[in-house]
Amino acid sequence: MLKINKLNKSYKNRKVLQDLTLHIDSGEIYGLLGANGAGKTTTINIICNLLQADSGDVKINNQPASAATKKLIGIAPQENLLYKTLSCEENLKFFADIYGLDRETRQKQVQKTLAAVNLLERAKSTVETLSGGMRRRLNIAVALVHQPKLVILDEPTTGLDIEARYEIWELIRQLKNQGITILLTTHLLDEAERLCQRIGILKNGQILAEGSLAELRNLIPAQEIVVVQTIQEQQAIAKAKEHGFTHRYYGNDLAFWLPEPLELKEIISRFEGIAIDSIARQPVRLEHIYMEVTKN
Numbered sequence: 001m002l003k004i005n006k007l008n009k010s011y012k013n014r015k016v017l018q019d020l021t022l023h024i025d026s027g028e029i030y031g032l033l034g035a036n037g038a039g040k041t042t043t044i045n046i047i048c049n050l051l052q053a054d055s056g057d058v059k060i061n062n063q064p065a066s067a068a069t070k071k072l073i074g075i076a077p078q079e080n081l082l083y084k085t086l087s088c089e090e091n092l093k094f095f096a097d098i099y100g101l102d103r104e105t106r107q108k109q110v111q112k113t114l115a116a117v118n119l120l121e122r123a124k125s126t127v128e129t130l131s132g133g134m135r136r137r138l139n140i141a142v143a144l145v146h147q148p149k150l151v152i153l154d155e156p157t158t159g160l161d162i163e164a165r166y167e168i169w170e171l172i173r174q175l176k177n178q179g180i181t182i183l184l185t186t187h188l189l190d191e192a193e194r195l196c197q198r199i200g201i202l203k204n205g206q207i208l209a210e211g212s213l214a215e216l217r218n219l220i221p222a223q224e225i226v227v228v229q230t231i232q233e234q235q236a237i238a239k240a241k242e243h244g245f246t247h248r249y250y251g252n253d254l255a256f257w258l259p260e261p262l263e264l265k266e267i268i269s270r271f272e273g274i275a276i277d278s279i280a281r282q283p284v285r286l287e288h289i290y291m292e293v294t295k296n
């Protein structure tokens with residue numbers, strides 16, 4: 001559905017995208033992860049033909065990105081595009097017009113899209129009277145109203161409370177079930193873990209790692225992560241090293257990678273002689289992989 005090959009982009013002398021290559025299959029949710037400034041928005045703008053790359057190419061449904069492919073794409077940008085004094089329905093009509101939908105299709109699509117984002121009951125409410133979560137759902141509706149094949153959701157849940165987030169996640173799953181291909185950018189690793197079939201980790205305009213969560217897990221030779229609280233951190237690290245446990249700090253948490261599955265009592269026995277306050281076991285998560293891949 002989307003093929004990006006060796007994309008390069010610089011602003012003045014600053015390279016923002018470096019040979020960026022990524023492919024998204026039809027019907028999948030692809031998560032593009034990256035810190036602020038990694039190049040996510042630049043990539044999106046090139047896909048949407050709003051910005052020209054210096055070199056490389058982008059194909060959507062086998063067609064080079066151009067004015068003609070714009071209709072295949074729906075974008076919900078980070079900042080809501082909505083007109084506050086217009087109602088939900090009026091906002092959608094406005095964007096449906098921009099996409100050139102005829103009157104009959106527009107009417108049908110506005111109602112269908114409002115239903116899809118669960119805002120049918122608020123069709124006549126102005127945007128300024130909606131909650132943050134509702135506004136974000138309407139912003140996604142704008143991306144859907146012209147029935148695109150590829151939907152780009154740029155940080156769709158940033159700043160929302162957990163219930164509003166759950167609603168958006170459910171909406172994204174429904175879109176996938178309808179066969180829509182989704183490119184999702186996010187800083188939220190748990191969001192990517194929950195929703196995405198494949199994930200690309202972007203840093204300085206390059207994809208450093210890509211794959212399903214299971215494939216990405218293979219990048220760390222750990223079966224499990226163990227977070228240890230102790231006042232004898234250096235002694236614990238030395239002791240763990242004797243047993244082949246690699247250590248890492250995740251924030252202030254001292255953690256060890258277990259190279260093989262172990263019973264709790266076996267883990268405890270590896271730290272014999274160290275004053276341990278607590279041991280918490282965790283599966284290997286995207287957070288651990290992300291930190292490893294982006295650390296240099």
Ligand SMILES: Nc1ncnc2c1ncn2[C@@H]1O[C@H](COP(=O)(O)OP(=O)(O)OP(=O)(O)O)[C@@H](O)[C@H]1O
Binds near residue numbers: 011016034038043
């Ligand atoms: N018009 C511009 N002129 C100069 N530099 C720019 C321009 N747009 C973006 N940049 C720079 O390009 C780099 C990538 O920016 P981009 O917005 O693509 O990152 P991002 O991954 O989307 O970040 P964020 O998560 O903060 O939105 C940043 O260093 C940014 O400062």
